[in-house]
Amino acid sequence: MSEELTKLGVKAIRDGVAGGDFTAREVAESFNAAVAEAAKLNAFIVTTPDHALAAADATDARRAKGEELGAMGGVPIGMKDLFATHGVQTTAASHILEGFKPQYESTVSQNLWDAGAGMLGKLNLDQFAMGSSNETSYFGNVASPWRKAGSNQPMSPGGSSGGSSSAVSARIAPAATGTDTGGSIRQPAAFAGICGIKPTYGRCSRWGVVAFASSLDQAGPMARSVEDCAIMLGAMAGFDPKDATSLQMEVPDWEGALSADLKGKTVGIPREYRMEGTDEAILDSWEQGKAWLKDAGAQIVDISLPHTKYALPAYYIIAPAEASSNLARYDGVRYGLRDLPEGAGLQDMYAATREAGFGDEVKRRILIGTYVLSAGFYDAYYNQAQKVRALVARDFEQAWAQCDLILAPTTPTASFPLGSLNDDPLTMYLNDVFAVPASLAGLPAMSVPAMLNEDGLPLGLQLVGKAFDEQTVLDAGLAIQQRAGFDHAPEKWW
Amino acid sequence: MSVDKATVAKISQLARIKMTDEELDRMVPELNGILTWVEQLGEVDVTGIEPMSAVIPNTLRLRDDVIDADPKTGGGRRDDVLANAPAAEHGFFGVPKVIE
Numbered sequence: 001m002s003e004e005l006t007k008l009g010v011k012a013i014r015d016g017v018a019g020g021d022f023t024a025r026e027v028a029e030s031f032n033a034a035v036a037e038a039a040k041l042n043a044f045i046v047t048t049p050d051h052a053l054a055a056a057d058a059t060d061a062r063r064a065k066g067e068e069l070g071a072m073g074g075v076p077i078g079m080k081d082l083f084a085t086h087g088v089q090t091t092a093a094s095h096i097l098e099g100f101k102p103q104y105e106s107t108v109s110q111n112l113w114d115a116g117a118g119m120l121g122k123l124n125l126d127q128f129a130m131g132s133s134n135e136t137s138y139f140g141n142v143a144s145p146w147r148k149a150g151s152n153q154p155m156s157p158g159g160s161s162g163g164s165s166s167a168v169s170a171r172i173a174p175a176a177t178g179t180d181t182g183g184s185i186r187q188p189a190a191f192a193g194i195c196g197i198k199p200t201y202g203r204c205s206r207w208g209v210v211a212f213a214s215s216l217d218q219a220g221p222m223a224r225s226v227e228d229c230a231i232m233l234g235a236m237a238g239f240d241p242k243d244a245t246s247l248q249m250e251v252p253d254w255e256g257a258l259s260a261d262l263k264g265k266t267v268g269i270p271r272e273y274r275m276e277g278t279d280e281a282i283l284d285s286w287e288q289g290k291a292w293l294k295d296a297g298a299q300i301v302d303i304s305l306p307h308t309k310y311a312l313p314a315y316y317i318i319a320p321a322e323a324s325s326n327l328a329r330y331d332g333v334r335y336g337l338r339d340l341p342e343g344a345g346l347q348d349m350y351a352a353t354r355e356a357g358f359g360d361e362v363k364r365r366i367l368i369g370t371y372v373l374s375a376g377f378y379d380a381y382y383n384q385a386q387k388v389r390a391l392v393a394r395d396f397e398q399a400w401a402q403c404d405l406i407l408a409p410t411t412p413t414a415s416f417p418l419g420s421l422n423d424d425p426l427t428m429y430l431n432d433v434f435a436v437p438a439s440l441a442g443l444p445a446m447s448v449p450a451m452l453n454e455d456g457l458p459l460g461l462q463l464v465g466k467a468f469d470e471q472t473v474l475d476a477g478l479a480i481q482q483r484a485g486f487d488h489a490p491e492k493w494w
Numbered sequence: 495m496s497v498d499k500a501t502v503a504k505i506s507q508l509a510r511i512k513m514t515d516e517e518l519d520r521m522v523p524e525l526n527g528i529l530t531w532v533e534q535l536g537e538v539d540v541t542g543i544e545p546m547s548a549v550i551p552n553t554l555r556l557r558d559d560v561i562d563a564d565p566k567t568g569g570g571r572r573d574d575v576l577a578n579a580p581a582a583e584h585g586f587f588g589v590p591k592v593i594e
Contacts, residue, residue: 386545442549
């Protein structure tokens, strides 16, 4: 029974619990056991089996009384360790927040508990969500459950939501939360052969989410199917007066309106995404994606997003600039680590605490951010980047005159071995080259698995939609999912 | 523009991150690599373009002027606020002496 239950996704669990095929407690116990067995993946920083069981028991009790179970009723999920969870350690995978137990709950996680979900644990990530490989966590690398055919070399689950992608693809969680600043949901989803959607900026509250780059950060679901993403996104999203950038809009019934019929829709293919260095297999999957969407009734047109090339460098000014000010709050006074050398004053304590508490990539980005915001360089770097950002957003605006949706690869390559890009931050940054433009423009964007490459590693396709139009993105995702028939799972080695 | 060791030392001081000599030496080429790469933004013609500040058109809301409208973000939660402090004393955050 338990092995069977961990094969189920969000919808199947919710409907099975509601229909009495199994209890929420059986589901929670099965996943708790799977989590405990999967320590080698290092996907979780802390596990919270009691939280999952308590939520399950509450769901079972509600069912016994004939009450509504909620959109996520009986579904235990993994929570990226960037969401503040009441009384449960929240670290953003950093040493500086080790031991921090928030006295409050993030709005997104609270929304999920209110919808009947339970928590299996806090998922590992790149430290402060800065990274594309899950090699910057203070708590060690996350391994992808996937391996190249015939090899046992540990592969990257992508990042920053790599604990999430690893756990969902390994079937130790039916779904997980992710956050996306410049591709941190979509790139790991693509690497791990699962789905993930970043909604329009402002759909999900950022209240209680450890901030990286506030004008970009957006939470979203990661799950194995488009339907599961639609359900979970519906449960996560919603107006929150506590977040000044939260959208004051109704949350549509994405699940109820889901349709793979794309008749009357036009899909744009951005010619600038055909970049040097992109794998042949990625280009093949893109061609296949076009054929699938055409088959679903869509019309395919070529479009141009002329500032694509500049999106990534603009991002690597804007995101560190915002990070440098957001991370100024970690100073050893109010929470987290304090390093107080003998005889040190306040300034020395700040500097020593931040030296000891931040990892190398975080320090690098804080320094870049501090530099580009400093007097004399602000206009040359930061202001110029914000202008280029406006042009990137304008490219999309102009594209919407020709199409309803954009199809592109999610990443330029499949997953790479852990450790292979460590000495080369720039090459690592290039992994997000296709994901960053939609982030800069605040648009909804999703990755769905398309196929395996010749090494047996998953490749993802990316769909980018107009602001507030998650529905078309999900619909096209469903059309691809139905045609791709991607039902590959990694072979269990952990 | 490129940075030298003295500049990186100055930035690290502004960022309140103590760095050893060795770390500074390592950071100089790394930062220069990134800065050289981002300088391609200078090629872009941005004449007449306003820098983007809000990504999605959204009106800035003001909260009603009510004390404790939300009990979680209002006042009266001293113990919660101090619960994670590395050194809380007498209901305050403790820091090293700053006045002689």
